[in-house]
Amino acid sequence: MPEWIVKLQKDFVTAFIEDNRWKYLVEGIQNTIILTFFALILGVVLGVIIAAVRTTYDKQYEEIKNPVGKIFLAIGNWICKVYLTVIRGTPAMVQILIIFFVIMASSDNKMLCGIIAFGINSGAYVAEIIRGGIMSIDGGQTEAGRSLGLNYVQTMWFIVLPQTFKNILPALANEFIVLLKETAIAGYVGVTDLTRGANIIRGITYQSLFPLLAIAAIYLVMVMFFTWLVELLERRLRKSER
C-alpha cells in the first residue's frame, strides 16, 4: 500500500477513533441543532410580533380610535424600527460578543446565551420576511374580508396570513439554513457546537484535514436534508390549491 494512504489511515484514526474523538462531533451536531432550532423559534416569535406591530401600524393606524392605543402603537413601531436597524446594521459576531460579555456576562449557561443571541439576530430578518410576505398579498384580499364585516384581526388570521405563510416559506427556510451555518461562530464564545468540536479535535491531535472536512460534510448534509424537507412541505401546500 502506498505510504500516503497509510498516513491518511493513521490520521483518520487519530482524528476520530482514538479516545472516541468522534464524540466531539456528535455532541457538536446536537448542540448546533439545538442552538439553531431554539434560536429560530425565538426568531420567529420575535419576527411575528415585530411584523404584527409594523404592519398594524402601516395598515391600521388611521383606523384606531383609542388615543392611548395609538400612542402605544406608535411607540412600539418606533422600537421595532430601531431594533431592525441596529440588528441588521451590525455584524452578527459583534452582537454575539456583546450579548455574551456585556448583557449576559453574569450567566454561565452558554447555550442559553447563544440561543438568545442568535434568536435576537434572526428575529430581525424573520420580521422583514414576514412583513414583506404580508405586503405582497393583494390588497383586494383584505378589502374582500373587511367588506364582509370581518375585523382586522380576523381578516389577517383567516385570509392574509395563511397566504403569507405559503409565500414566505422558502425565505423562512433559507433563513433557517443561514442561521444553521451562522451558528458556526458560537464556538468563539464557548458553545460546544459542531465547529468547536472540530477545533477541539484539532487542538488535541494537531490535525486539520479530517476534522474540517468532516464538519463541512456534516453541515452540507444537514442543509440538504432541510432543503428537502422544505420542498416536501411546499409541494403539499401547493397541492391544496390545485
Added chain:
Amino acid sequence: MNDKKLIRVSGLKKHYKDGAIKALNGVDMEVSKGEVIVIIGPSGCGKSTFLRSLNLLEVPTEGQIYLSDVDITDRKVNINIHRQKVGMVFQHFNLFPNMTILKNMTLAPVQLKKATKEAAEKKALEMLRVVGLEDRAEAYPNQLSGGQKQRVAIVRALCMEPEVMLFDEPTSALDPEMVGEVLDVMKKLAAEGMTMLVVTHEMGFAREVADRVIFMDEGVIMEQGTPEEIFNNPQNERTKAFLNKVL
C-alpha cells in the same frame, strides 16, 4: 319600492394628496330600499371611490353617509357591524385562493356568528345551486373560470344577507363570452328586490335593469334620471359627450 331611504349621502368629499386630487367633490344622494342604481362616467371620475366610501373602504375627507339612519362616518360607530349589511363585489373577484368555494362563502357568516357551520353550508349550497355552481363547492377559486368566480363572489356577499349590494365594474375583467352569465345573476337579484348600486360600462344592463342612472364626472353627480331620460334625452353637455363616446 317604498320610500324608506336606505342610504343617504350628503356633501361627500374624498381628497388625496392634501386636496391636490379631488376624487369626490361633494356628492349628495339618496337610495331607496329596492332601488337599482347604475353609475356611469369617464375613467377617474370617482365612481369607485364613491362606491367604496359607502362601506368605508375609503374614509371620506368630508361629508356624511347614513346607512339606515346611522352615520357611519361617525368615529364612534363600529363599522364592522355595518359592513355586514353592505355586500361588495369587486372587478377582480377577490375570492380567497386558500379556501374552497364553500369555505369562501361560509367564513364570514360563521366567524361573525350569523349562522352555525351547518346552516351556513346549507345556505351556501342553495345559493350555489341558484347560480348553477353547486358541483363546484369543493373546488378552489383557481379552478374556476372568470365568470364562475364572479358568480361565486356575488353569492359569497349574499351569504351575509346584506341590505344593499355594491358592484364595482363586476364584468370588466371578464372575457366577453362570460359577461352575460354574471349579468344574468345580477338581473335575477334585482328582480328579487335587492337594493343595488352598480358601476358598469354595460349600457344594455343599465337600460334594462336600472331604476335610476347616475352620471358622474369630476367627482360630482353631473346628471341623473331614469335610463330613458339619461340615454335618450340627456341634458348635460358632459353626459352627451360621454354617451356619444360609449354608445
